[in-house]
Amino acid sequence: MALFDKYAALIGQFASLEATGYNPFNVSFDTVLSPTEAMIGARRILLFGTNNYLGLTYDRAVIEAAAEATQRLGAGTTGSRVANGSYGTHRQLERHLADFYGRKHGMVFSTGYQANLGILSALAGKDDHLILDADSHASIYDGSRLGHAQVTRFRHNDPADLDNRLRRLADTPGDKIIVVEGIYSMLGDTAPLREFVEVKRKWGAYLVIDEAHSLGVLGRTGRGLAEAAGVEADVDFVVGTFSKSLGGIGGFCVSDMDGFDILRVASRPYMFTASLPPSVVAAVTEALNQLRHRPALRQQLLDNARRFHAGLADLGFNIGPEASPVVSAIMPDPATAFTFWSKLLEAGLYTNVSLPPATPKGLALLRSSVSAAHSRSQIDHAVQLFAETGRAMGLIGDQAAAPPEMRVAAQ
């Protein structure tokens, strides 16, 4: 019995993907040219599978801030926030985030994944209850397991099921903490937040929302779904990441809860890992500044999302109803998803393959995401490649789609 025998099935699947020469879980870009283009070897690839929603990775001011911070404060902090790794700039970023969200407190983590680990494991104690949307991101599930609370999940985006779960717990002692996401990363759908808030109030529960994919995307000022739904006062904790619309790495939590700062010495994923390097803190601080002061970026993103979503819908792909920056085409099975994905990459278009158990309802998805940095012609080119590949594979019909100008006008 060898150590890795338990992975026999996975090893088989991985090997067969490697054998095709195109393994979606093992792509690396040799050069990145811009938020929307990269090179694999000598081939130029159009990127439609990043989370670079606002295209800020190459923003001049963001890059300059990172370079300047490295010169001034060094390459890394070599320590945790509770030891030698807290710099003035970490504190400053926390204040900027709190200010942006209009909250009293902010806390920065080294990744978005760790923000969920750190917040969920610390908020819910042994006698408390975490109630998760069933389609929650892995970091929410892992964070729940890291703590000692009882964890149950409710049907995805189903306020009536959440209500049932809280009713069953009504006579059980302990705090009840509901966890939902703003935009779900697999299908791009949003939570029915107003209904969730009603249920939360009815049972006196707390509400955590992970705005990982909705920060900079939704809401009048880009704060996310809670802002868009007008329910921010009822959201107790907002968690998010710097790795998507802000183009960096790191995570955060903001809240108005009195005593919030005790989490700094209670949350193990905050305490027992090194803090973000100065370059990242400076880049994210500047990216947040851009997000706040350039609402046109968000408008451009939404225009692009609508154009791409309409393009794929008109071709007859089975995609979600909401035109969000995440656009996933439902494939009949994993093998088709892989073939489709590799044909697109051969044609110079990078997208993502998403498979169960990471996907809802066991779906095989060809996932794309749109950036504010995509040009109209890049979007139309991507739609064209979807059309050619989809027809060649018999996934969609042959009728010519309406030209893009007409589609967008008709919306």
Next chain:
Amino acid sequence: MPSPIELSEDTNITEGLGLDSVAVMDFVMEIEDALDISIPLDRIAEVKTIGDLIATAHDLKGVA
């Protein structure tokens, strides 16, 4: 139509019923609805057979 399956307390829920991990979650949700209980995730992880499921449900319902 797949051939009918004879169920017993020893029937393994994944292999015996031919359910993958996603289908098991849906199956558990249906049981939760029918019995008006919520089975915590750590308890679900311990359930392998129909018998385990019955015992867990009894326990959560407070039935001996």
